[in-house]
Amino acid sequence: MTGILAASSGIFSKAVLTSLVAGGIVAGLPLMFTALGETISERAGVLNLGLEGMMLLGAYLGFIGAYYGHSSWLGFALGAVGGMLGASLMVSLCVWLGLDQIVVGIAITLAGEGITSVLQGAEFGSTYPRLGSPSAVAIPLLDKIPVLGASVFTQPLLAYLGIAFAGALVWVFRRTNVGLNLRAAGEKPEALDAAGISVLATRSWAVLSTGALAGLGGAYLSIVAAGVFTPFMTQGQGYMAIVIAMLCRGRPLWVVVGSILFGISLSITTALQIAGINISNDLVQMLPFIAIIVSLMAFGRRSYLPPALCIPYVRGAR
């Protein structure tokens, strides 16, 4: 009983709140980048089950860049390239040749898991070197907010850029021709083709930017959130990102909020440990997936996917 009392007073302590919210943001950002990417490609009519593999490729190459280049920016850039490598496979097989998106997606995930694990073993053996923490930027004034300000508003520059990117994406989707083309490629590709714009090119760019974002998400995971690369480190986050993108119905700002919510559920472990509550790590790691099943049962009926999703576009085919 005393333990529970002590714990309940501990739950609302500053340290716990900080680790929950700030940890949630750190854990949520990889999800956010990846889910934003999936939003783009889903809107354009390509479902990307290879997200998990692209994240791992980005995480590994990003780690290599940051480790040998001593610069987290080099790491992020290489991570994006890594994700695009996986995506280029998807572009050539699924968009250009019109092959099955599910099978290719599973293949990319397996290949990403396998190749990063093999390369990690070949490069570092059984050691897992760590990176220093990347430099963070504090937002003036906001970081003076008591309790949470300092931890929430002091993030690596890329975090702010990512959130700004989500805002920009809203504008792109709603107000620009590029956004209109993307949506048309997912809703009615024939109409886009009739308007004289290449469906395949539109989808290719969409999938490539998805790969870049997933790679960036993976790199953020290995460079900022974990500071280390371990094989299979994404642990299903690529699939989580797919669900977030589905439930947010292609709305970038919802994706930001949703990702951070899922990030918080990922960071509950550390928060509970600080609060002195000892709950099995396995139980806590299940929480995001339980949350997804529950939210699918509750909101699944309202999710929306474009009608041309997963259908390869063949000109003139009916």
Added chain:
Amino acid sequence: MTESLSLAAEAAGVLDAQPDRPGGGSPRSRRVNALRDAMMRSLVPVLLALVAGGVLLLVLGDNPFAFYGNIWQYGISQGSWEDSAMRAAPLLLIAVGLIVVFRANIWNLGYDGQFLLGAALITGVAPHLERLPNALSLVILFAVAMAAGGAWTIIPALLKARYQTNEIITTLMMSFIGIGVANILVKGPFQDPTVNIPQTRVIPFDHMLPPIPGTRIHAGVLVALGVALLAHYVLTRTSFGLRLHVLGANPRAAAHMGVDVRGLIVRAFLISGALVGAAAAADILGVWGYVRANWNPAYGDTVIPFVFLARLNPLAVIPFIIFFAVLSTGGDLAAAQANLSTDFLLVLVALILLFMTVIEFLGRRRDLGGSYLTPGLRAALRQPLVRRRAGAASSNEASR
């Protein structure tokens, strides 16, 4: 009932699965051609993947010939074929489990969770059955694992049957939850208190599956082969199999002919989960005898390409599974000797999948007889996460 079903099947295009091929001569030469094409479509992706894997090995600084030679040595020669045969048992059971749902155009990607839950429960229940005769306790343990695997598909099955929620997502999520639950069980109530490492108690040797006389191979291999034969019979010769096929080919036709679509979806899921559970039972009671925390052999991931290469045929999948069992048994040791991560095998599997899709593309061009995937399975993801009534969906779109 059966007659109306076959009518429905005909309407759904199930029965004329082999369209007349252009340029075929006599029926016999046509059959030979078809066989040759099927062999080509099935074997070429595997060969290409092995070649590409060899190139990758060269890049990594290993000798591919030595690597593949080692696979032969550790996978087949000097009695290691018996290890490969035992590895084939869980792989084959999972493959048959996947074939059952895939035939109905349903994806079950939750095999890891179903497998580990079954495995964990077996090791938890087994110590309480030590007084029972071995045969009885084996039957009970198989039943426990099958029930666990089946039960873990119920939520995705009901969501799919009731709301048509996308089962790819739900089974994957349930899989992650299942792995967590299994780990909690292994580290908690089922943990062996006498050992420092978190693992379950070891099942005594005389309560494991008995070996086939004259070999080290456990009887679970025979069970798996028997299940594959039985599944082939049920799927191709009974009305249940036909109903599954019709459901897969055209759910609307199935509903029109009075097939209980929802019930059939749930039953297909339950059978699939139960077979994955049986795979866990064969593996734990045949080979391991205990479960270590965080153990996950991820057999299912590696089985998927072969299920497609065998075109969802439980008999045709057997040689593929034997091939992969040798590859993975030998590959584990070969990789260790080449100082490679054993995850190199995942790369090979991914390469097989990729080459399979490419050959499929070329085959479509050259009309190399039929697709690996049924059209419905390909269409499974096209459905929204939840399909709404047609009117509601379009009005939703109009209001955007």
